[in-house]
Amino acid sequence: MALKLKKSKELFRKAKRIIPGGVNSPVRAFKSVGGTPLFISSAKGSKIYDVDRNEYIDYVLSWGPMILGHSHPRIVNALKKAAEKGTSFGAPTPLEVELAGMVRKAYPSMEIMRMVNSGTEATMSAIRAARGFTGRDRIVKFEGCYHGHADGLLVKAGSGAATFGVPTSPGVPRDYARNTITLPFNDLKAFRKICDKTGKNIACVIIEPVVGNSGCILPMPGYLEGLRKITKKYGIVLIFDEVMTGFRVSYGGAQKVFKIKPDMTCLGKVIGGGLPVGAYGGNREIMSRIAPDGPVYQAGTLSGNPLAMTAGIETLKILSRPETYKKLMAKSEALEEAMKKAAARAGVKTKFYRAGTMFCTYFTDKEVHNFTDASKTDMAAFARFFRSMLEKGVNLAPSGYEAGFISLAHSQADINKTARAAYQSFKDI
Numbered sequence: 171m172a173l174k175l176k177k178s179k180e181l182f183r184k185a186k187r188i189i190p191g192g193v194n195s196p197v198r199a200f201k202s203v204g205g206t207p208l209f210i211s212s213a214k215g216s217k218i219y220d221v222d223r224n225e226y227i228d229y230v231l232s233w234g235p236m237i238l239g240h241s242h243p244r245i246v247n248a249l250k251k252a253a254e255k256g257t258s259f260g261a262p263t264p265l266e267v268e269l270a271g272m273v274r275k276a277y278p279s280m281e282i283m284r285m286v287n288s289g290t291e292a293t294m295s296a297i298r299a300a301r302g303f304t305g306r307d308r309i310v311k312f313e314g315c316y317h318g319h320a321d322g323l324l325v326k327a328g329s330g331a332a333t334f335g336v337p338t339s340p341g342v343p344r345d346y347a348r349n350t351i352t353l354p355f356n357d358l359k360a361f362r363k364i365c366d367k368t369g370k371n372i373a374c375v376i377i378e379p380v381v382g383n384s385g386c387i388l389p390m391p392g393y394l395e396g397l398r399k400i401t402k403k404y405g406i407v408l409i410f411d412e413v414m415t416g417f418r419v420s421y422g423g424a425q426k427v428f429k430i431k432p433d434m435t436c437l438g439k440v441i442g443g444g445l446p447v448g449a450y451g452g453n454r455e456i457m458s459r460i461a462p463d464g465p466v467y468q469a470g471t472l473s474g475n476p477l478a479m480t481a482g483i484e485t486l487k488i489l490s491r492p493e494t495y496k497k498l499m500a501k502s503e504a505l506e507e508a509m510k511k512a513a514a515r516a517g518v519k520t521k522f523y524r525a526g527t528m529f530c531t532y533f534t535d536k537e538v539h540n541f542t543d544a545s546k547t548d549m550a551a552f553a554r555f556f557r558s559m560l561e562k563g564v565n566l567a568p569s570g571y572e573a574g575f576i577s578l579a580h581s582q583a584d585i586n587k588t589a590r591a592a593y594q595s596f597k598d599i
């Protein structure tokens with residue numbers, strides 16, 4: 171059964187003439203899995219619909235943000251009301267104070283925070299703050315971690331870059347990349363070694379505490395604790411990039427699950443409820459360097475946008491109900507069990523990893539602890555699996571280096587259908 175994709179194909183042809191690769195973000199182009207990207211007309215709950223009227227159970231969820239499911243009635247209504255009051259003022263509003271208060275309650279390490287418009291802006295600004303605070307230039311990141319597309323962070327940056335085999339993007343001045351030290355994830359020895367050599371020149375360490383941009387890679391016991399200890403010793407600012415894990419692995423993110431207090435945290439995705447938002451924050455001492463309190467400059471015409479703040483506030487209101495995460499975790503566990511069973515019954519060797527509501531299936535029989543392990547898994551098998559699932563009405567992220575996501579709207583029926591599709595697909599590939 172081949173999908174009918176006439177209109178998507180037509181639109182893709184048109185789009186390629188006017189937009190690079192026909193897409194406004196590279197992985198959307200389906201390059202690593204082949205075929206035509208779906209052009210979407212609408213989405214509701216756990217389902218997404220393309221312009222050819224095909225229906226899919228959606229595990230991409232706009233790459234993470236739609237944790238309540240698509241077009242949740244409460245968000246949509248709140249947005250309508252907010253829009254009638256004006257869509258941007260370029261002045262402070264009560265909404266941004268409210269959202270910041272909700273975020274700080276969930277992330278006490280973010281004593282002071284600023285709202286921005288994307289995850290990229292959040293990480294870029296956090297690094298500037300850390301450099302301004304320490305007076306040091308060097309930064310440390312980890313292979314396979316993606317922190318947005320700012321210069322200097324596009325070094326060995328996981329999914330998008332890995333998918334296209336561009337380890338470091340052209341256009342990034344060598345002098346920028348020179349200040350970025352890249353180390354393997356989950357390797358505390360390598361980190362200690364660098365710090366013993368040049369720790370006093372390192373401004374910050376930025377890390378995805380659970381790597382979601384090379385699939386789903388969990389930190390080994392003691393790893394994050396070790397980073398915390400060593401960074402403290404050398405006066406290095408520890409930045410948790412929780413743009414993906416924030417409100418995904420738990421309401422309080424990975425720092426709550428692993429009980430680590432970073433100096434700074436970056437958020438995005440879920441806190442915008444589907445609108446463009448990012449946030450960065452941390453302890454008072456560092457954040458007091460940000461303009462206009464201090465000399466580190468960072469600004470934004472649309473930052474704290476009232477529509478975006480509204481979507482964020484309404485999303486967090488629902489997420490903060492005590493029963494919400496119980497439901498989310500039960501759904502995630504059910505999916506994990508179903509996917510593992512389907513692979514076992516079909517006799518296909520896979521490793522399924524999950525952190526809260528994010529997950530990944532790797533086609534391998536070996537454990538995956540870092541980017542090198544992930545890149546040795548069978549990506550061709552993933553591509554076949556992806557296409558087969560899509561034909562059966564299940565939308566996974568179009569790359570074996572991406573995480574999948576569950577929402578509050580996914581039902582047991584959705585999970586059952588996904589498991590049946592997975593069993594067939596595992597067998598067919």
Ligand SMILES: *Cc1c(COP(=O)(O)O)cnc(C)c1O
Nearest residue numbers: 288289290316317318411413414
């Ligand atoms: C998505 C992501 C970013 C970038 O966020 P954008 O909103 O796409 O700029 C940064 N860090 C992590 C961990 C992400 O998953």
